[in-house]
Amino acid sequence: MKTIKYTTCLTIFLLISFFAKAQSSSDLIVLETKKLFGNYSIIPGSAQKLTDREGYDNQPSFINNDQVAFSSIDEDGNSDIIVYSFDTEEFMNMTRTATKSEFSPRLTDCGKYISAVTVEEDSAQRLWLYPINFGEPELLYDDIEPVAYYAWYNNIAAMSLLGDPNKLVYPYSRENVAELAENIGNCIQKRPKTSEITYIDKGTSVVLNGKETFELKSYDLEEKISGNHGVALGQSDDFAWVDKNTLIMAKGQELYIKKINKSMEWEKIAVVSMPDYGAISRLAASPRGDKLVLVMERK
Template sequence: MKPVLSLCIYFFTLISFCQSNTDIFLFDLVSINNSIKVTNGTNISNNEGYDNQPSFLNEDRILYSSTRNGQTDIAQYFSNYKSKVWINFTEGSEYSPLKIPNRNEVSAVRLDKDGKQRLYRYNLSNGESSELIQDLVVAYYTWLNEETIVSAVIEDQQLNLFVTNISAGTSRKYATKVGRSFHKIPNSNLVSFISKENENQWQIKSINPDTGVTKLIANTLEGVEDICWLNNKTILSGKGTKLYKLTLNKDNNWVEISDFSSLGITSITRMTVNPSIDKLAIAADFKTANDNTEATNQDEEQDHTGTTSTESNKEVTEIETIVQRNLDAYNARDIDSFMKDYADDIKLYAYPNTLQTEGKEAMRKGYKDWFDRVPDLRAFIKKRIVIGNKVIDEEQVTANGQIFNAVAIYEIENGKIFKVTFIQN
């Protein structure tokens, strides 16, 4: 029975997360001396279902796991453009996306449809993936550097801490009964983790991955295992609607710094800060406007178009959904699904205004031939901008063993794409 029990446990580890309706919120963060202010909270995911595990790719881009077409994939949010793209197209579900240090790649825990759960890397240039650690069922993790991973591995019906050297292909266990929060401690060669060996009081500990030496840092908030480091002295954590901080050697206990209940947030979980420490992203359970319209409306701020940020995000999501669905059909070479998103009088242009194809029938004929002749066809979105009714995609396309770059400008009306302009190098 043991293999069956283990299988059930690691299914539960990831799939159970999908039962909650979590969202990603982005805040401005100001930290001066021992004072921290968190303002201007915005729901950047605004998606029905599971949105969780945020991490910063760089100053302005946030990675997170998000529900799409019944599975969980890696989303990338551009805070400067207020737009989202998907960076992977596997049949499995991805969780805990992180930037791999010094590489143009991200990593994520993947749960495939056959039940296999492993840690993968994903190339940001073409979306291709490969397995990172073959023999361990990784549930949570972080990177010390581009060669060293500290992770929680499902083993003996619990989570145990392993340190893996990717180049050497070696893994070693250093601790048992750990939690899900792993973070490189800023300006150090240490990683923090949550120890659950004392069931009555969870603890934040550090580990030196080179030596395996562990040290106690502090106690967690009661029953809370999610933290992040603001710097090498200050830790953030959340419980319920409130955000707390603990500055080592200054604060005797956790200090409340903000209450997000007015935003509709009901329970804070994951959190992360950008490299400049002026942005905070959190994952949280969210009470919708239907649950508490008055409270939510009080916190909506107008953007430059005069609409609320919630309304603006909804419009972007609907337009982008059409284009993303169309791209998925393109990559699947499914001509029927692909053509459903186009208006009957669709016009295709070469930039700036050279008409190439007019009408749905002519377009279908051309693309049907293209799909039939190119078995390795794949378009990968490098960057996406949404402006009004236009979606502008910078694409990298693979066809017949060759790779080329292009820009596609989609224009949408009444739920259909009526014009596409291509710019190709």
């Protein structure tokens, strides 16, 4: 695998900045949702807390329709991957490591692992695989680092690597690690039922109605061409695909959707007002479209 290197001082600075931003106090909130005749909506009054504590519970990702994985930092500052089951209403540690920290969990395409960005004992930040049968974890790419965010396509991870600038890469093979984009935001998502990897381009801004925002772009890993899905929602960093043609983002406590096959305009569909909580920072939609998990910052 091709090694991509950065200067030591720059890498250390970026790693510190990455985790300083990540470790704010936040909780997971779940909403009931429905999809009917292509329309996506939030069921009023359905917001409930999944977590409720001072600390960091963040980066949710559905591993199936009834379980969501997320990153959780304990009182000692160590991050592990936790899985919550909606049917049993129970939490389970997927990882419990004293000398490493795991972030950004996702189910792999094969369904046999939960992957995570792992900060190792020597501060290396690489992608690891954690078997769902609790077998021994496996290091995926030994010389691709430091990984910040990623998404899966065809059992291969498209990864954002910290640097100046940061780079979005996809290892088609050990000898061919393609650089797809630079200066991307903190969210990488595969567009459902396509070979597109989508992201927010932070390299150039767009002024819309007097306010600065950025473009939502894509790269088709099969066709090897770039695409554009219009503008993001203000300065928001996180987005999710509800289905192949429906995007969802948050601004403050407001939720918006955009149907890229019909209109490139954002439409407000709900306001999530919870006592003692501020803005929505991340979100994850369930595969069947009946749940939406939000991350909301504690005041």
